[in-house]
Amino acid sequence: METPRRLTTTEYAMLGLLASGESSGYDLARAADRSIRYMWAPSRSQIYKALPRLVALGLATSREVEQRGRPDKAVYRITRAGRATLRAWLEDDTEASQAGGTVFLLKLFLAGAAPPEAALRQLEAYRSRLEHRLDAFEGMEREPSDGQTVYDRIALAHGIAQARATLGWVESVRPQLEREARRRRRSATRG
């Protein structure tokens, strides 16, 4: 258990996948390729390096499993501390804005491992970042900088179109997330 520095997105992604069950590095790579590939695509060797780091931080445990006809493999299991770390990350809505919103999408994808409010908070923060970005783009459109070319303007239109469409998506999914949050709260109290 080492010093608690901030994890990389790859490490959080692996924690997130481990949250739904024990797995080997190889299988995590396969699972990542099937599920989160469009949001986060770590290479296999990247995963093999991340997992021991999680163990060193006490966020996962590993055990060796012997196999016939294959090299032994290490399977990893998330710990209590790992789940807490994952949850904290899923609840943290201060992510830096980046193109494509891939980290936001990753958090949304893994939102089942956090309280149902977390996804809604992420959505709000995402909306806010999108609006700032759209404002900046619209400002550039109104007041073109000096050497602006046709190409610049067209590239700018791309950003504006994407931001607007994504803001539309935000509005359309908010009620779905709210419904899901109510459903989860019900099934939590009913149990």
Add this chain to the structure above:
Amino acid sequence: METPRRLTTTEYAMLGLLASGESSGYDLARAADRSIRYMWAPSRSQIYKALPRLVALGLATSREVEQRGRPDKAVYRITRAGRATLRAWLEDDTEASQAGGTVFLLKLFLAGAAPPEAALRQLEAYRSRLEHRLDAFEGMEREPSDGQTVYDRIALAHGIAQARATLGWVESVRPQLEREARRRRRSATRG
């Protein structure tokens, strides 16, 4: 002049900025922050390392400029070979698909340094990648994989919404790019 390996995107971006005039590393960093920040945001130290590599490859030259009250600076100028390398990159439409299309946008932004057909070819390749991506997403929507949650479906809808909006943008800008290509061809022959 070393072995001609493939350049990094940062190196191409710096070549692209140098194409519009001699500049120092510091000024390139400022220019990048003002122009291509949303597509490509290299750190200053990244730029300072890229520039000598461009010189070593014969794609740029540098000279020292003394200053009063400031450290000396190195200013860089793109070479013939550098322009050719940049043009080849701007014409190459086999870029891997990635979220946000940032490399495509960078090429579009710098399209003035290549023949006017290049931008149109890039646009077509981008459209094709978007359509493949949209097909994949729609396939996932039709045939949900096993453990699919509400969150997975919502994240998928994000990808679909963005891809559709971006395809709409493609159609809206194609005529603009065609017009610009005609304009540039005219002014090339008229000269």
Add this chain to the structure above:
DNA sequence: AGTGCCATGTAATTCGTTACATGATTTC
């Protein structure tokens, strides 16, 4: 019986970020 692919990794290299250094210059 050869070719390729599955399942596990390790190693080498490159890329990129963050923090530090330095001295002048403007700002409060």
Add this chain to the structure above:
DNA sequence: GAAATCATGTAACGAATTACATGGCACT
């Protein structure tokens, strides 16, 4: 006159990619 900022960079570190290694198994 202290504090922020400009204008150059360098150094240390961490992350990510690509290539390599190994042995069985599956297909033709």
